[in-house]
Amino acid sequence: MSDLDGLISPEEAKNILDSADPRIAAEEECRKQKVEHNWQLQNTEPYLRVGLPNGRDKKWRVLNKERSDAFLRHNFASVTHLGDLDACLFRDTGVIEASILPRTSGTSWRYERAIIELPGIRRVSGEQSTPDEEQDADPAPDVEPNEIKPEDDWVLGFERPEGTPFGVEIGTASERFSEFSTRGNMRRGRVPGTSRPDKFTTLRISGVTATRHDEALRILKRVSDSLFFELDLRFDTALKVAPARPARYVRRRRSLEDPGEGGGSVTRSPRTQYAEKPLSLYWYARSAVGLPLLEFLAYYQVLEYHFRSYSRRGTLDKIRHELRDPRFDVEDDSDLERILTLTSQSGEGFGSEREQLKATVRGCVAESHVRDFIKNDPWLTEHFDGDPLKGVTGIDANNKKTGYDLLSQLADRVYDIRCRIVHAKEDGKAPGEKTSLLLPFSKEVESLGPDIALVKFLAQKCLIAGASRLRP
Template sequence: MSTMGNGNGSNVHPESLDPLDPFRLVAEKCKEAGSEFEITARGTNVDLAVAIPNGRQKRWRRLSRDQARSYLANPFTEVMYLGDLDACLFKDARTIEATIQLHGTGPRLERSVFDIPGIRKLDDGQLPLDEELEDVKSSDSDSGDRLRPGDDWVLDVEEAQGLSYKVELGTASERFTEFTTRLYRPGGRSSAYLARSQIRDKFSTLRLVDVDVTRHDEALQLLTRVSDALFFEIDLRFDVPLKLAAARDRVKRQRRRFVSRSDVATAGVRAPRTAYSEKPLSLYWYGRASTGVPLLEFLAYYQVLEYYFPSYGRRDILDKLRHELRDPRFEIEDDAHLSRVLMLASQAGKGFGSERDQLKATVKGCVTEGHLKEFLESDADFGEHFQGKALKSVARIDLKDRKNDLLNQVANRVYDIRCRIVHTKEDGGESAAEILLPFSKEAESLGPDVELVKFLAQKCLIAGASRLHG
């Protein structure tokens, strides 16, 4: 046995518990299977946590006694979680099951799929995991008994020649309901009870039955390959955009909005005195409306910065041109003087350097090093993220780096991420880095970088604002 190592409470030996205590019985099952578990005591409260394998990693589940009894009724040592998805491989039943949901926001998934041909209502409730589809009772399709939200259902998927497994869509099976992270509530009632007793807790899954895989990577690859193909064809034929759901315990804490310390003391809402440019502000609101879609959100805020490239990218040249024209010695009849003006004007027409250079000029034109330090120090997690390796092939930001200008560090990181979103290796783009894919771990770790580029977009909008006239 090994423990979670959280340092909370004191370890309890299973044999010190009542022989019929479900915590002790689960612990004994874990010992037999060589699985990890932990029993701890906090005063008079006793807690049990078990480790469910997930490839080279594991997911710890803290159980109530009701949940422990449910685990005993199901061979939990035959269960394996799959990657970052809310998905399980049930090795003894040779079945993979994964929670599905709609892309984006919209109606309940069931309302979107209820008109797909082949869908059937299950009269006897949730589908047992090992039940043959042909033996499940269903309502007569001609009876006029339409499916309604909250009904248990199954969608027959026609078998394809050459495939040894069956594909099913429908209400989650009873067994999967015990292990899903969607309904997991540490120390609460059993998830199965909640799912059966409340319509709002019912959810739908994709099941692959009679699979010939036992290893984590093979099962995850099979699930991904089948779901990608099936969901794309369902979308083509029925306009229903499905996806596999991420594990609930994978979801990070909600990003904390950055608020300047100088803003905290400001009381109340005052009438606006400043007008902001309409077009970049529209792009900013597009970014705010894209919350939860990190790549799209990042690009929307980047476009705000991009809008100001001409202003900040040419500012140095325009200042030189202005100084040239203001020089009392400037003679309009002197060809040499006019040639200098023409040369500066031609440079201004071409912009100021590469896109990376224009981004650097924009960052330096709208934000100070002090502003950036305040932002980067506003969250304890920012330092580790911006210096870490969560994102490959992007510049890091280190406040302690005295050799590299902080403004340049920030601009380089923002531009590297932008290139990873819009360029592939084959594009021949400046970064030549691997594309940053939606729904990947890298994309889901992008939160602090989205906050950073949003902060820069806000500063650009402020710097480009004018006085509001009545």
């Protein structure tokens, strides 16, 4: 069901609900505060959809009875979401709060340990206050890290030098932010005795007078970039503000009920072995989920590993045809020159890198497979039809471009993206490039999910094409 399926009128919703239901009170508050909203019916149950501001966009939340009650307690009409980040501006209190994560990959307990080992951390009781308010601390404020338990609230405040406009702290997410945070609402557990999600860590900035989305977002980025860089310099702890990706950009795991190409049992013993070196590159790419630029390049390296094999294949066929020609004369210099011309290119591969990629793509995947892969997935179809990436080759799965086959389009697009990732010139452009470098954490990089899925598909096809029967 899409977000807009099953819309019903307010009168229909109120006829189903009890008059004391908090969803009705939440709708009245939406109307009073001019917050966009509507009603949706799912399995005979009315839900209130509330569109909280996020710049020029809206972030829609579907409220049941319990969530409506929480939204009312936390003054949802004063909440502004901040861009593609899991962050909110609370306009009524002048506080920005944002979920934070480690920049480096690793286990969650190592990340949490790195945070709570920072000097100055203290345990607090109850709801987190803003950085400028006093905390109800334990008698021994500087507790040892191993004394802080997962269920504890804690805070790490930073000294506010004279003239500094903002108060800053890191700590357990506030109950209010937990209700509006994407990360908070994705966590399944709840703190015992409350409606609050499991604990997670946030950055809080107080003293914010900005009320406009863009200005608040700039404050968050300036403060977080400066704070996190200094923490990394002093304590080797690399942090970042967590993204709040739209659902259409979240990589989706194939359902076990729909095993896809090949079908059949998912428990069959392997009967095929795959080349060890490119497979290790593939596993490296699989471990880089959450780092889209690295993930894309790692899958590209799987393709690159096969360049020499596939690019030489066509040349070897041409040489073979020349030698088989009954008219070929080993004593004729012109005949030998034709062979020399065919073999005079790089021993690492034949043709430019772009041409080697095209040869590899053509050698390992059929055009019909690519077309089905794209057209059978609305996520991919929507992405390539809209195409948020500028300056890269577009994909026309219907092949309307005369003389420009789908596999060539695909190879050119993959190579264009690869160039935008690796050509890190000071001016942001590589020689001959029309567009700039793909920068980490940009909206373009956040939209790379379908392109990563596509290059992953090609990497899988390359591994399959080079596979052999499993040997004992």
